[in-house]
Amino acid sequence: MTKHPNTGGRVSVQTVSEQLVYEMGDPHSYITPDVIADFTTIKLARDGDDRVLVSGIKGTPPTDKLKVSVAYRAGFKAVGTLVYVWPDALEKAQLADKILRERLDRLGLRFERILSEFVGATATHGHLAGDQRNAPEVQLRFGVRGPDRAAVERFTREIAPLVLNGPPSVTGFAGGRPKVEEIVAYWPALIDKSVVKTKVDIIQ
Amino acid sequence: MKVRLVDIAHARSGDKGDTANVGVIALEPRWYQVLEEFVTRNRVAEHFRGMIEGTVDRYELPNLNALNFLLHGALDGGGTLSLKTDAQGKVYSTALLRMVIDVPDAEARRLELPAAK
Numbered sequence: 441m442t443k444h445p446n447t448g449g450r451v452s453v454q455t456v457s458e459q460l461v462y463e464m465g466d467p468h469s470y471i472t473p474d475v476i477a478d479f480t481t482i483k484l485a486r487d488g489d490d491r492v493l494v495s496g497i498k499g500t501p502p503t504d505k506l507k508v509s510v511a512y513r514a515g516f517k518a519v520g521t522l523v524y525v526w527p528d529a530l531e532k533a534q535l536a537d538k539i540l541r542e543r544l545d546r547l548g549l550r551f552e553r554i555l556s557e558f559v560g561a562t563a564t565h566g567h568l569a570g571d572q573r574n575a576p577e578v579q580l581r582f583g584v585r586g587p588d589r590a591a592v593e594r595f596t597r598e599i600a601p602l603v604l605n606g607p608p609s610v611t612g613f614a615g616g617r618p619k620v621e622e623i624v625a626y627w628p629a630l631i632d633k634s635v636v637k638t639k640v641d642i643i644q
Numbered sequence: 645m646k647v648r649l650v651d652i653a654h655a656r657s658g659d660k661g662d663t664a665n666v667g668v669i670a671l672e673p674r675w676y677q678v679l680e681e682f683v684t685r686n687r688v689a690e691h692f693r694g695m696i697e698g699t700v701d702r703y704e705l706p707n708l709n710a711l712n713f714l715l716h717g718a719l720d721g722g723g724t725l726s727l728k729t730d731a732q733g734k735v736y737s738t739a740l741l742r743m744v745i746d747v748p749d750a751e752a753r754r755l756e757l758p759a760a761k
Binding site for chain 1: 728
């Protein structure tokens with residue numbers, strides 16, 4: 441494994457290791473259409489600058505299935521955001537979240553899923569991020585998902601009123617109403633190889 | 645001695661459906677045994693409690709000085725269904741590196757592990 445000279449980046453045992461563990465399931469059985477690879481047999485060694493020797497990998501014959509990536513329509517979603525600023529940025533964002541949830545409930549809107557996150561505080565690392573009560577700013581990121589497009593549309597009109605009626609020291613709403621998106625979801629499935637006929641056309 | 649994973653390992657994470665995987669790799673080959681001994685499946689499940697809905701699996705790759713964790717139910721449905729900022733689980737990697745483990749002093753000294761700041 442190597443790269444062209446003078447191209448930036450780095451090929452090292454560390455970067456190759458990271459790429460190998462990326463999106464990995466059971467390393468003993470990494471299933472591809474051609475082979476089931478056993479990633480626990482891979483040997484890596486430095487072989488010069490930006491050059492890694494990859495060797496020793498063992499595998500077993502492939503399964504009798506191919507993977508089919510199926511796309512299907514799965515309802516609608518919208519995500520709205522507002523930014524609350526010090527002092528008490530997180531508390532203000534949490535209060536706005538509570539108000540918004542109560543408002544949607546009172547409007548009789550029902551969703552498959554409502555998710556609120558506090559970006560700048562706990563959105564990605566949760567409680568592991570520690571005490572965030574002194575954060576300079578926190579973005580309330582509020583998403584809904586459901587089969588009823590009208591309900592998701594109605595939700596998008598409930599962000600702006602919070603600016604006037606909710607906790608103060610709020611900004612970041614110049615972008616207007618959130619957009620409603622149709623969800624095209626992904627269903628990975630298996631099909632017998634025997635029913636798939638491969639054919640290649642070369643167009644000159 | 646308290647040791648923070650970010651000082652002894654690097655990590656990469658990604659998604660498969662509603663499951664996030666975190667590969668954590670020792671920065672020095674001799675530190676892999678510390679990962680294997682102290683970064684257990686239960687310890688990781690406890691670390692992410694409240695953040696994921698499913699169970700945790702662990703696989704060992706001593707050849708890469710790495711452990712691979714699968715965090716099930718970690719992505720709010722995953723893919724385009726997810727409402728999460730981190731719908732693809734890209735930053736569970738650094739979330740795991742926040743973990744602090746307690747290594748017996750003699751072992752920590754022998755392996756020259758850096759103490760958590």
